[in-house]
Amino acid sequence: MSTLSLVTAPLARVPGVAIALIALCAVFAVTSPGFATPANITNILTQSTILLLLALPMTLIIMTEGLDLSIGAVLTFASIVLAITAVTTGSPTLAFLAALAVGLFFGLANGVLIAVFDIPPFITTLGTLGIAQGLSLVVTDGQSVVGIPRSIEAIYSGAVVGIPLPVILAALAYALTHTLLYHTHFGTYVFALGGNREALKVAGISVRGMLIRAYIFGGLMAGFAALLMTARLNSAHPTAGIGMEFDAIAAVAVGGTSFERGNGWLLGTLLGVMTVGVLRNGLNLLAVPSSAQVACIGALVIIALFIDGLRGEQ
Amino acid sequence: MSTATSKAAAPRFALSGDVMQTLYRVLAVVLLCLMLTALSDVFLTANNILNVLRQTALLFLLASGLTLVILTAGLDLSIGANVALSGCLAASVMTLTGSPLLGVATGIACGTVIGLANGVLVTTLRIPSFIASYGMMWMLTGITYYYMAGETIHGFPPGFRQLGSGHLLSIPMPVYVMVLFLAIGALFAQRTIWGQQIYAIGANPVAARLSGVPVERRLVLVYTMSGAMAGLASLIILARINSAQGDIGEELTLPAIAAVLVGGASLFGGSGTVAGTLIGALLLTLVLNGMNLLQINSSWQPLATGIIILLAVWIDTRTRRVGE
Numbered sequence: 060m061s062t063l064s065l066v067t068a069p070l071a072r073v074p075g076v077a078i079a080l081i082a083l084c085a086v087f088a089v090t091s092p093g094f095a096t097p098a099n100i101t102n103i104l105t106q107s108t109i110l111l112l113l114a115l116p117m118t119l120i121i122m123t124e125g126l127d128l129s130i131g132a133v134l135t136f137a138s139i140v141l142a143i144t145a146v147t148t149g150s151p152t153l154a155f156l157a158a159l160a161v162g163l164f165f166g167l168a169n170g171v172l173i174a175v176f177d178i179p180p181f182i183t184t185l186g187t188l189g190i191a192q193g194l195s196l197v198v199t200d201g202q203s204v205v206g207i208p209r210s211i212e213a214i215y216s217g218a219v220v221g222i223p224l225p226v227i228l229a230a231l232a233y234a235l236t237h238t239l240l241y242h243t244h245f246g247t248y249v250f251a252l253g254g255n256r257e258a259l260k261v262a263g264i265s266v267r268g269m270l271i272r273a274y275i276f277g278g279l280m281a282g283f284a285a286l287l288m289t290a291r292l293n294s295a296h297p298t299a300g301i302g303m304e305f306d307a308i309a310a311v312a313v314g315g316t317s318f319e320r321g322n323g324w325l326l327g328t329l330l331g332v333m334t335v336g337v338l339r340n341g342l343n344l345l346a347v348p349s350s351a352q353v354a355c356i357g358a359l360v361i362i363a364l365f366i367d368g369l370r371g372e373q
Numbered sequence: 374m375s376t377a378t379s380k381a382a383a384p385r386f387a388l389s390g391d392v393m394q395t396l397y398r399v400l401a402v403v404l405l406c407l408m409l410t411a412l413s414d415v416f417l418t419a420n421n422i423l424n425v426l427r428q429t430a431l432l433f434l435l436a437s438g439l440t441l442v443i444l445t446a447g448l449d450l451s452i453g454a455n456v457a458l459s460g461c462l463a464a465s466v467m468t469l470t471g472s473p474l475l476g477v478a479t480g481i482a483c484g485t486v487i488g489l490a491n492g493v494l495v496t497t498l499r500i501p502s503f504i505a506s507y508g509m510m511w512m513l514t515g516i517t518y519y520y521m522a523g524e525t526i527h528g529f530p531p532g533f534r535q536l537g538s539g540h541l542l543s544i545p546m547p548v549y550v551m552v553l554f555l556a557i558g559a560l561f562a563q564r565t566i567w568g569q570q571i572y573a574i575g576a577n578p579v580a581a582r583l584s585g586v587p588v589e590r591r592l593v594l595v596y597t598m599s600g601a602m603a604g605l606a607s608l609i610i611l612a613r614i615n616s617a618q619g620d621i622g623e624e625l626t627l628p629a630i631a632a633v634l635v636g637g638a639s640l641f642g643g644s645g646t647v648a649g650t651l652i653g654a655l656l657l658t659l660v661l662n663g664m665n666l667l668q669i670n671s672s673w674q675p676l677a678t679g680i681i682i683l684l685a686v687w688i689d690t691r692t693r694r695v696g697e
């Protein structure tokens with residue numbers, strides 16, 4: 060492996076995700092005439108917002124050496140609850156609060172099961188994935204929820220001074236997460252949870268409390284993303300968010316956050332989200348079926364983890 | 374409590390603890406059967422019992438390979454997607470060539486190659502198993518849907534269909550396959566050096582490596598076996614439903630994981646048995662069958678499976694904490 064590390068050592072200083080993103084953009088700009096147009100770029104940015112809302116908390120959770128496989132299913136269930144509340148009460152505010160409540164509940168459940176009951180994160184969230192998915196099916200009986208008030212749809216299609224509203228909301232979420240991670244004690248503890256958990260315990264910090272907060276943050280962001288997803292689809296469907304957790308994990312992994320050592324990089328996640336968004340958009344323009352896109356993203360994750368593994372050896 | 378303590382300290386030698394754990398599970402099966410007999414007129418009919426056995430056989434085949442992976446403290450989330458791809462490839466080879474033998478070979482070979490790939494990702498590339506097999510799951514799902522393009526392949530040779538829907542002495546064929554692999558699996562895990570090395574890796578990988586166990590090669594072996602069993606299970610499904618679609622594996626991974634964990638294997642590795650997994654598969658099938666008989670909407674099934682997984686792992690972590 061020593062010769063391999065010789066090759067990878069200089070590369071490790073350049074963010075691999077930036078290279079990947081530029082390379083993908085160049086390839087699609089050449090192969091597909093519709094790619095490098097202002098309309099399409101706005102389109103990519105808008106479509107990436109939901110993914111970014113999931114990938115931001117996923118970064119924090121993976122930094123604590125955790126994982127949240129339930130985030131896509133929670134997003135789906137929150138979207139269904141949001142839609143049903145909006146249809147029955149007619150109040151978008153109440154509907155949004157209901158979606159946040161669903162997110163809070165599942166985030167808290169994940170956090171307590173992981174931190175207090177010591178159940179490994181991937182199996183905990185696999186279990187809650189089944190529960191959230193089951194609830195979505197049970198509540199809707201497999202049908203779509205339609206008849207959502209216009210005011211909700213406007214959240215996705217609206218724009219302020221030419222910038223799409225979802226992009227503004229996603230930028231606010233990014234700023235919030237950045238502040239949380241780099242400018243609060245909580246953020247410092249998140250770094251320590253992955254890198255040096257023992258030191259936290261010695262310093263008298265409640266490791267359990269910090270873990271629970273990280274998963275609650277994930278749940279709340281899924282509830283927030285449910286607002287954008289419902290507004291985008293103008294309906295809620297029990298399978299709408301299935302697999303979104305995979306795109307989010309892919310974005311975080313491609314962005315260079317390590318699954319084993321708790322090193323995280325929030326800007327990397329933003330670039331990772333853009334990479335996944337560009338890949339999906341470009342493949343769409345080239346008329347590649349969405350099934351093959353999933354296979355491409357799967358391959359992308361394995362390559363990203365492979366590179367991460369090589370870096371870990373240095 | 375003394376049994377639990379000795380079990381956690383030395384799983385291999387604390388026979389009495391293991392026997393007690395198995396007895397609890399058998400008791401749970403008996404109670405569940407009694408309950409279902411009381412609640413439903415249909416439960417205790419020959420047809421339904423054979424149906425339960427057939428379902429158990431299928432779940433056990435998938436879960437038995439997974440048991441070996443979980444014994445090493447790993448996880449294989451790709452088995453359901455593996456079933457789908459292996460099954461669809463086997464189906465198209467069978468309808469193209471008309472040869473059941475080639476179809477069977479394709480299904481098992483495809484499953485084995487996927488398992489081998491998982492093993493390489495986990496050992497050579499050192500990717501944590503749950504995330505490697507998770508990436509693999511999505512890759513396989515994508516390939517399967519792309520390959521099938523929404524089509525269904527159906528109509529297999531009658532000889533092949535015997536594998537899934539045939540009977541011998543009025544017992545379904547899959548049950549014989551299950552018994553065969555129970556014997557092979559139990560003998561392999563408990564009575565061979567390789568099997569014991571797998572337990573050692575799960576209990577303490579560093580100690581295993583220091584005492585000369587070829588850890589990487591054994592890990593590749595367990596993932597390959599898990600993949601091969603998924604390939605075999607896909608054939609049983611094909612033979613049973615006489616058709617193949619891109620989504621045949623979609624709802625198999627969670628129940629298989631649940632069966633292994635309910636069967637007493639620990640996610641932390643080193644403890645659990647193939648026979649335990651059979652009881653786990655039977656318990657889970659009884660729960661799902663009972664929900665069907667009581668006409669509970671099938672939408673509740675993933676929810677129930679999720680809760681069962683969480684309960685099983687919680688009990689396991691509690692028992693371990695008492696042991697410490």
